[in-house]
Amino acid sequence: MCEVFKGSFTQQEPICEAGIKAAVEVMRHGRLHRYNIAEGEIAETARLEQEFAAFMGTDYCLAVASGGYAIALALRAVGVKAGDRVLTNAFTLAPVPGAIASLGAIPVFVEVTQDLTIDLDDLAARSDQAKVLLLSHMRGHICDMDRLMEICDAAGVVVVEDCAHTMGARWRGVLSGRHGAVACYSTQTYKHINSGEGGLLISDDAALMARAIMMSGSYMLFARHTAAPPPQEFDSIKYEMPNISGRMDNLRAAILRPQLARLAQQCAAWNERYRTVEKGLQSTPGLTVISRPREEEFVGSSIQFLLLDWTDAAIAGLLDRCAARGVELKWFGGAEPAGFTSRYDSWRYAPSQSLPQSDRILRAIVDMRLPLTFSLEDCAQIARIIRAEVGAVWQSPGVA
């Protein structure tokens, strides 16, 4: 009998006891709204902002309702207006082009490389088409950030970073999110810290951050933010910025603070799992493991591999065979968007573009989550199953 994996690819760890305790305290006192504070109290939300700013080494942080909200807010705060074009990755998830479209702006997709990062030559070629790049570190793959910043600085392109999959990761020692003008994180259940829904936005730019805080729904209570520019920074903008409410609440912040404190440990645990699966998949005929540059200290909360130039039928067949053995793989190349995955050409509100290189790569990407509820033995077993099934399909005629 073939071995079958019994674990769940969507089951995250429970909230740690410290998080549960802090959440219960907030519910007991009832001050869930971030601006509802007792005399002298600093709200959980403001504390989370201080702690995330300290962790990231930034001056300012704002906690909001979701990662997607943080991205749209960052785009507004850098001045994107309806009708503007915004460069972004062809390989990303729907909330990224969605945030651009939510402002009435127009996504311009940049090709993806075989390493699953933004193609910097294609970016350079398109850098005169927009004033802003929304850079998605999709599935935690970080491009050469030094070269990316050179290209964008030379072209006068402002960089907004989507770090939904790179909280805690680094490029050449610099934390992911510290290269661009502003960076956005998600605290949704499947990301690196979990409050169900939630987002964080960081920047060192006082004027940008004052605009973001005002628009997030601070009313005239911005002085209650503690990882924020001084109140005088708001003088010239407080009548200009529309209130687009999307605040975080104290309950979520209370759940997140203890998780942030052990993020480094969690990242190490993800990477052990990633390296175990990666090792099990190395040199499997027909399967391409993604190469990770030495400069990249990634967080392996998911893993991808490529089935380059396989037929659609062969890939679909492999996914079925793996599913029958309990291994849930996602395919970015499917003609119809499914679950969380979709392709740039499924976002029909964006002008259609021809991206032949991305078409070939996207068709080949197979994606798998690595929740921390998996043991290292689970990961080794998953790799064995994939390897055996790829071997079986690869040997049959008409695969590629």
Ligand SMILES: *Cc1c(COP(=O)(O)O)cnc(C)c1O
């Ligand atoms: C999850 C995610 C987002 C958006 O985060 P939400 O909190 O779900 O709105 C943005 N970009 C990427 C790449 C994501 O995976």
